Amino acid sequence: MSEAAAASNQLVSWPVALQCARDRLRSTPVLVFGSLLILGELFVGHMRSGADIFGGYSFSAHVFLLGLTLLLGSALISEELESGHAQLVLLRPLSRAAFFGGRLAGAGIALFIIMAVAWAVGCGAAWSAGRFSSDDLLALPVGFAWAFAWLAVLAAISVVARGASNTFWVLTTVVLWALAKFSLAGANLIAEKNHKWEWITQLHRIGSAVLPYVGPQDPTDLLEKMSQHAAADYGPLLYDLVWIAGAWLLGAFLLSKRELARRRA
Amino acid sequence: MSTPALEVVSLAKQYVQRGAPPVLAVDNVSFALQPGQVVALLGPNGAGKTTAMQLALGLLDRDAGQVRLFGEDPELLEVRRKVGFAPDSPLFPRRLTGLEVLELHAALLGLDKARAKSRSLELLEQLGIAEAGRRPCSGYSRGQGQRLGLAAALLGEPELLLLDEPTAGLDPAGVAAMRELLASLRARGAAVLLNSHLLSEVEKVCDVALFMKGGKLLRTHVVAGGAQRAEVRLVNVEEVRARVQQLLPEAVFAGDRLTIAMAGGDAMPGLVKMLSQAGAEIIEAKMEGAALEQLYLEIVEGKGASALGALP
DSSP states (O other): OOOOHHHHHHHHOHHHHHHHHHHHHHOHHHHHHHHHHHHHHHHHHHSSGGTTSTTTTIIIIIIIHHHHHHHHTTTTTTHHHTHHHHHHTTTTSSSSHHHHHHHHHHHHHHHHHHHHHHHHHHHHHHHHTTTOOGGGGGGGHHHHHHHHHHHHHHHHHHHOOOTTTTHHHHHHHHHHHHHHHHHHHHHHHHHHHOOOOOHHHHHHHHHHHHGGGGOOOTTTTHHHOOOOOOOOOOOHHHHHHHHHHHHHHHHHHHHHHHHHHHHHH | OOSEEEEEEEEEEEOOOSSSOOOOEEEEEEEOOOOOOEEEEETTTSSSSHHHHHHHHTTSOEEEEEEEEBBTTTTOOOHHHHHHEOOOOOOOOOHHHHHHHHHHHHHHHTTHHHHHHHHHHHHHHHTTTTGGSSSGGGGGOOHHHHHHHHHHHTOOOOOOOEESSSTTTTTTTHHHHHHHHHHHHHTOOOOOEEEEEEEHHHHHSEEEEEEEETTEEEEEEEEETEEEEEEEEESHHHHHHHHHHHHHHOOOEEEEEEEEEOOOOGGGGHHHHHHHHHTTOEEEEEEEEEEHHHHHIIIOOOOOOOTTOOOO
């Protein structure tokens, strides 16, 4: 197989990935949120345990990690398409899928580096407080799978959304999701207490079944179960891997479609 | 004859926009570039020059016609390696330095890390942005961005280079450097297709000029290297007219002025000497606007007849 043919079959362009990681890690908002995440995990590690670093009730995980992921995925593909740099890069012996994979992997590398520092700091704090166990080492890969799944979703949306609006769509979805979840739970409590409005109970049941599947799931309960030597539920983790693969494929497909449509203009 | 670096046959492209009539951006255009040839696309804004270039590269889909790069399909990745493209006003990732951008493009071309860095530094130096190359692209002027785009296009030592408005935003030193660069590319056998509004520069460096307007190729003109027009004002024009016309049959008289196409400014002393020997009293002698400019106005704008009978 020729070198160019091999390049066309690549899933990830590593030169694109490395430059994308470098670019993302120089963004001031990313560095600010990354620093907040690291500080947050220092606190979590010290007060709770290494297993809680990226999950459980950790405020850092739900705010700083999500914020960091949103920033890293913001305009991930669209900024390259809109500036025209993507067209220059795609003139090289490089497929559109490899370009998409490169951008996603690059943002993923930046995410992993920051998470790894936060994890090391958190584990160090847990160890110094005597709350560290070897199972906590899994917090990094499990937490990363969750965040990277969101990043893949952001990347796929960024192919078709203008500028940084992919962040807006994901954030809106997350907020609506949380609102729906808590509103249904609250309404259901009232309905059960009053033994009325059975349809709310039905709606809550349906919502509880459906809502967890809107976007990647938090798999970090797995770590808590492992620390308690209880039966671990690998479902959310596997589900996140499906989201990663699905969003990746969809993003590469959409990029190809968009580029072909632009060429037809 | 060798395989053309770029061959375009009956190329056509129509832009369709919702709520607006379709625009025929390129209409049945054919031309070819041989290795070592520098060809310019000339025409007013909206003539279809950039579209023709993008169609040739496969950046846009053509509605009709054929494009061959080195006799092959332009979609082939092997073929793309031989081609460099510098767009007008390129934008680069804002937080990366010029050097990092070039290293990325070099790596995509398959250069190893050490070679990618040395080649990138060499091009930054050559294009006069060695210092700027170490700063993030966000702080680049238009000219610096233009030079970085050119450096990216030159990375793989392309056999075919397409330059969209390469001198836009460049200072005079940059324009001169561009001229030298094009000469060196021609010397190593690379084919260059450029579009520019700087006719005096085109005239100095190009072998062929393609005049376009309204998407159509109006005329192909072989550029005589550095052709210019000399304009001489005489005191006794009527007295010497017959003698001068005998010596210079292609000279055109208008009032007290005589104009004639010349190969370049170097021929001016010879002309002055010849006129003096013919008894002409010279008030003023100067090199006037490039012959290509005259031709451009005539072909593209339809303004006035050329006074340059000697031109092809």
